Amino acid sequence: MEEDNQSYFWIKSEGEQKISTENLVPGNQVYKEKLIIKKGIEYRLWDPFRSKLAASIMNGLENFPFKNNTKVLYLGASTGTTVSHISDIVGPSGLVFAVEHASRVARDFLDRVATHRSNIMPILQDARKPKEYFSVFGKVDVVYVDIAQPDQTKIAVDNCDMFLKKDGLFFLVIKTRSIDVTKAPKRIVEEEIEKLRERFEILESIDLHPYDKDHAMVIAKYKN
Amino acid sequence: MYSVILTELGISVFNDGQVDKSFPFSNPVKEYLAIKNKEAKLNELINYLAKIQRGVSVSDESLLAILKKFSIDCHIMDLEELEKVQSTKPQIIVDSGFASNLQDTLGKLREFALGFSSSKVTEVSQSPDLHIIQAINSLDEIDKIANGLSSRLREWYGLHFPELDNMIDSINGYAQIVMAGKRESLSKQVFEEAGFPESKVEMLSLILSKSRGGDISDINLSIVQSIAKQILDFYELRKKLEEHVESEMQEIAPNLSAILGTAVGARILGRAGSLKRMASLPASTIQVLGAEKALFRSLKTGSQPPKHGLLFQHAMVHAAPRWQRGKIARAVAAKAVIAARVDVYGEGLNQTLLEKLNIRVDEIGKKYENPTEKDIRKPQQFSRGDGNFGGRREGGRREGGRREGGRREGGRREGGRFDERRREGGRREGGRFDERRREGGRREGGRFDERRREGGDRNERSSYGNRREGGDRNERSSYGERRREGSDSNRKRKKFGRR
Ligand SMILES: C[S@@+](CC[C@H](N)C(=O)[O-])C[C@H]1O[C@@H](n2cnc3c(N)ncnc32)[C@H](O)[C@@H]1O
Numbered sequence: 001m002e003e004d005n006q007s008y009f010w011i012k013s014e015g016e017q018k019i020s021t022e023n024l025v026p027g028n029q030v031y032k033e034k035l036i037i038k039k040g041i042e043y044r045l046w047d048p049f050r051s052k053l054a055a056s057i058m059n060g061l062e063n064f065p066f067k068n069n070t071k072v073l074y075l076g077a078s079t080g081t082t083v084s085h086i087s088d089i090v091g092p093s094g095l096v097f098a099v100e101h102a103s104r105v106a107r108d109f110l111d112r113v114a115t116h117r118s119n120i121m122p123i124l125q126d127a128r129k130p131k132e133y134f135s136v137f138g139k140v141d142v143v144y145v146d147i148a149q150p151d152q153t154k155i156a157v158d159n160c161d162m163f164l165k166k167d168g169l170f171f172l173v174i175k176t177r178s179i180d181v182t183k184a185p186k187r188i189v190e191e192e193i194e195k196l197r198e199r200f201e202i203l204e205s206i207d208l209h210p211y212d213k214d215h216a217m218v219i220a221k222y223k224n
Numbered sequence: 225m226y227s228v229i230l231t232e233l234g235i236s237v238f239n240d241g242q243v244d245k246s247f248p249f250s251n252p253v254k255e256y257l258a259i260k261n262k263e264a265k266l267n268e269l270i271n272y273l274a275k276i277q278r279g280v281s282v283s284d285e286s287l288l289a290i291l292k293k294f295s296i297d298c299h300i301m302d303l304e305e306l307e308k309v310q311s312t313k314p315q316i317i318v319d320s321g322f323a324s325n326l327q328d329t330l331g332k333l334r335e336f337a338l339g340f341s342s343s344k345v346t347e348v349s350q351s352p353d354l355h356i357i358q359a360i361n362s363l364d365e366i367d368k369i370a371n372g373l374s375s376r377l378r379e380w381y382g383l384h385f386p387e388l389d390n391m392i393d394s395i396n397g398y399a400q401i402v403m404a405g406k407r408e409s410l411s412k413q414v415f416e417e418a419g420f421p422e423s424k425v426e427m428l429s430l431i432l433s434k435s436r437g438g439d440i441s442d443i444n445l446s447i448v449q450s451i452a453k454q455i456l457d458f459y460e461l462r463k464k465l466e467e468h469v470e471s472e473m474q475e476i477a478p479n480l481s482a483i484l485g486t487a488v489g490a491r492i493l494g495r496a497g498s499l500k501r502m503a504s505l506p507a508s509t510i511q512v513l514g515a516e517k518a519l520f521r522s523l524k525t526g527s528q529p530p531k532h533g534l535l536f537q538h539a540m541v542h543a544a545p546r547w548q549r550g551k552i553a554r555a556v557a558a559k560a561v562i563a564a565r566v567d568v569y570g571e572g573l574n575q576t577l578l579e580k581l582n583i584r585v586d587e588i589g590k591k592y593e594n595p596t597e598k599d600i601r602k603p604q605q606f607s608r609g610d611g612n613f614g615g616r617r618e619g620g621r622r623e624g625g626r627r628e629g630g631r632r633e634g635g636r637r638e639g640g641r642f643d644e645r646r647r648e649g650g651r652r653e654g655g656r657f658d659e660r661r662r663e664g665g666r667r668e669g670g671r672f673d674e675r676r677r678e679g680g681d682r683n684e685r686s687s688y689g690n691r692r693e694g695g696d697r698n699e700r701s702s703y704g705e706r707r708r709e710g711s712d713s714n715r716k717r718k719k720f721g722r723r
Contacts, residue, residue: 103348124341135337137313
């Protein structure tokens with residue numbers, strides 16, 4: 001096993017180097033991911049096919065602001081696959097405000113993830129109305145947005161304005177499903193990036209292929 | 225300078241940055257929500273503020289509204305202040321004595337967040353529209369199972385009494401006969417009790433004596449009868465579900481039910497996810513709900529967009545000539561969204577909605593009485609929508625002639641229904657398309673009729689029971705299982721080579 005940056009770890013499993021995080025709640029599985037114990041520490045394999053953040057790492061992500069202590073606002077928690085790994089990484093003194101509005105998935109998220117992890121603040125509300133979030137306070141280091149809405153960039157920016165620190169990082173998952181499979185997705189990403197330029201410094205943009213067919217991850221820094 | 229700050233754990237009155245007085249919540253989730261819903265009483269706080277007799281700034285709109293109701297002189301904080309409250313919330317909570325230190329605050333806030341989220345989940349789970357959706361989905365599921373079992377029953381009991389298969393079209397009727405036992409124990413009385421008309425009873429009795437079927441052992445028969453029993457039970461359950469959906473829809477979505485009918489309404493509701501979500505969807509989305517694949521295909525390839533999805537089941541839509549259907553579907557969808565909105569706000573039945581729709585549909589009927597050249601040239605690509613969903617026929621608006629055709633055709637499809645249903649499971653659009661071809665190939669010039677057949681299918685489904693005894697037997701037998709399977713693989717094969 002090789003330590004990368006204190007945040008996530010490469011572990012050999014089934015003959016391959018796989019990415020993993022140290023389980024904040026030993027014994028607890030979130031999405032049937034494999035648990036591996038090395039030197040008395042339990043790790044959870046982090047599936048890049050299930051988590052776009054892991055896919056970004058696999059595809060060479062350079063900016064990785066999540067570490068011990070980090071405060072994160074996460075929009076689109078869904079059932080908590082990615083949130084759970086971020087929760088592992090930020091540790092007991094970090095904090096993840098996890099916003100999700102669909103109550104069906106929120107139910108699973110609460111049962112499987114939020115109730116077991118004391119660094120998660122579940123927020124069952126609409127990301128379009130950040131003013132009404134309950135139980136959010138202060139500013140965060142990172143805003144992570146994966147809500148797959150047509151107006152998601154605007155929603156994301158509004159949230160950054162309210163909650164992201166100056167120089168904080170912004171992760172935006174862009175869904176590029178579109179008419180022309182070869183050309184159009186790139187253009188869609190570019191268009192979304194254009195919307196950000198004024199307020200953000202674009203750091204990188206990562207195609208998630210082959211882990212995710214039609215998604216890209218954009219990482220930007222909040223200038224404001 | 226007084227300010228009133230709402231936190232998850234209580235309300236604090238500050239004066240010049242110092243806590244003046246605090247009002248902790250004993251049940252934070254409940255009390256906080258009561259304030260957000262502007263239902264809270266807040267007597268203590270109001271009495272306290274009344275004594276101050278000065279304009280106080282308030283951190284929350286809902287709280288402000290409540291205070292104003294009681295004539296407290298107050299205004300909302302400016303942005304800067306609000307931001308300060310937001311960023312120092314944990315400290316405010318400690319200062320107010322709602323928690324003992326920052327660590328404790330965090331724990332309590334999280335407890336609140338969990339409690340609040342859970343209560344919201346619970347609340348949603350109780351909402352009747354979600355229960356209706358489960359009910360209508362169960363109903364579709366039951367049809368799937370019952371149709372499959374019924375084919376099996378016919379095959380199996382058919383070894384003993386093959387002629388019966390072509391005589392009895394209704395699943396329920398067939399199962400009832402099987403329950404009566406072997407051929408030897410069948411009698412006029414049995415047939416009569418199963419509710420067959422006299423002419424049919426005569427014919428059955430005649431055939432009974434000349435059957436070419438083999439013997440069936442007691443043990444085999446008893447198993448076959450168990451299957452028949454299951455089918456009859458499903459039939460009962462189905463009836464119950466149907467009634468339930470019907471009455472619940474009338475109760476929670478009377479307007480939607482008036483526009484779409486309860487069954488189609490419930491299915492559309494299911495696709496939308498909830499009444500609230502449906503109310504927020506654009507009409508154009510409702511119009512094609514259930515035809516998502518065709519929609520994406522059209523976006524991708526530029527082919528014709530679907531004109532209707534689930535709405536195809538709507539009596540007004542599928543009873544109309546092909547070239548009017550898209551227009552009618554649009555009109556229905558537009559009214560359906562309004563209906564859903566009225567229902568969300570619980571304002572009871574609004575009669576004018578339906579009247580307006582009727583007027584509009586009449587208009588369309590007159591204006592587009594004849595197909596344009598284009599309509600004739602180009603048989604519509606996606607005209608079948610999800611018609612094969614086979615909801616109950618709504619409101620009996622369809623005209624008799626057309627339905628007759630449909631019914632007859634529908635009647636022969638007992639064996640096929642399994643496929644039919646399976647297709648709903650996901651392959652819908654693709655399947656539909658190919659099915660059209662298949663049908664087209666099978667009989668000459670049947671296109672128009674065929675469309676009618678849809679109606680029949682649907683009917684048939686609702687009838688599930690006894691209705692269709694007059695079926696055209698010959699036709700039906702030529703439409704047996706084997707053929708169906710053939711076409712099934714056909715469908716698969718053609719799936720990729722479309723157009
Ligand atoms: C693609 S999933 C997120 C997957 C998740 N990020 C992960 O990696 O495990 C998108 C989620 O965003 C949620 N969502 C969409 N719009 C939203 C909104 N306006 N507010 C809050 N959540 C939203 C959806 O309910 C859905 O669960």
